[in-house]
Amino acid sequence: MSFISEIMKKAGALVGLSVGDALGAAFEGLKPENKPVYDIIPGGVHKLKGGEVTDDTYLALAVAKSLIKYGKLVYDETALLMAESFRIHRNFFGPTSAKVFEAVLAGKSAFRISKEVYEAGGGRTDGSVMRGAPVGIFYSPAKVRTMSILYSQMTHYHPVACECSAFVNLMISCMCRGCNRREAYYRALSECRNEDVLGKLSQLKKIRLNPSIDALDATHCAVAFFMQGNSFEEAVSDAASVGGDTDTIAAITGALCGAEYGYSSIPERWLCRLIIREEIQKTAFELAEVSEK
Template sequence: MCGGGGWDPGEATDDTQMAVLVGESLLECGGLELPDVFRRFRRWAASEPKDIGLQTEAVLDSGDPWDLAAALHFQVSQRAAGNGALMRAATSAVYFAPHGRDTTMDAARRLSALTHGDAAAWEGTAVLHELIRVALTGADPLTALPDTLAALRPDHRPRYATVLAPDWHPDLATEFNGAVWPCLGSAVWALRTTTSYEDAVRAAIDLGGDTDTVAAVTGALAGAVYGITAIPERWTTPLHVPLPGFGERVLRTPELTELATRLNT
């Protein structure tokens, strides 16, 4: 929020830019149209945004069809468990929340698979979708963790059970938090160990590493728990989201609030 490192004060990174693209596609198409989401991603990526994940960039720049690009990339690289699908899931989580656990987790997996061929990324995003759904009902998402873990693919369940356990701390992570499971685990840890939106986001940022994404995931989850009024005005006032590839559009807090409201109705 102070600016620096090539960023203006309050300027959103690729996490929020991609989340906006997902949300606008859901609203304009009246539901999940994966080819449309992929086209928007590709148009954005081609406009040289300030920040884009290496894996996401490779998939979107490959020229391969929307339904093959991520899988083909994974076949070659064997590395596709980054947090780049998790980071953009706030808007889709809100949109699918009214439709129940199975639907929201399925949508998370399908959206993740557009850019990430490793099912670990799909399962982590499915967990975030479900925890946000529970939080939006007014319940404590932490109490939903056992049932959410039970809904994961069995081969990915142990890894997520480890990072989502009550006694796990980000210092125990065996991978950089640019990977999907420590990123999600750090966000849940930040929520579990604080009592406000601001403190949760600050705790996430103070972990270092991939700070914008860990904070974006934490903010999505904490926002569902504490609500929009919990976000400090000194943060929302400078907030703005440029959308490279989509003209000169820059979304500010009123436009983002309207988007969130439409996604939740």
């Protein structure tokens, strides 16, 4: 694969995440549309303008900017960048992330609070999966599983959330570096170390989709739409129509599609609606240029 193709796939993964987020945001928490969603529109539980993004994008941008600046995982700085996004846009955030970022803003350790949430029976929501694409873009397949779990543990210590994040990010890493989607999917299955995750993600067509905020449910939906779709537009349109946690499911689907099909596959009519398009694209291409080969 040429250098230019690799850059376009890496940039496409992050921009695709944001496009999926914006497309699905107007349908978050609603019943399934029962038809593909083809337009970015205003509305939803947060009463967004058409083209606004949610915490999925803001957290992914925070992770990406930290990787661009430091060239590696810097725990405290990354946690602070994410917590600052939470401070500005806190109405978007779920209970697990909110509890962790409140603690970070108060000067506490993200990892410690995340582990406490898990030990109390929480932390299995999809917040670390939705923001994880920059990890898959930046790290090579040999490193991405380990780094994905560390990134997840900053807010979502639950092993299912960690494994789902690692699964999606490994697929992204592989596709950004020349694998096709089937090769990436089967490699992710072969490296999965959690029986629940492996059981559900190995049977994409046999298990009914449940578009909840559970990390495994959301990942199952996104991977299923991605593997069954034939283009960026088809897969992400279907993901945005599923109901439930549509912004996150469409965001994860968009990241996977961007890594497979590249930036040029993203419909311009969706790109032009992104209100912070310039920031998203600038960050995406900068991350692509500094990421590992």
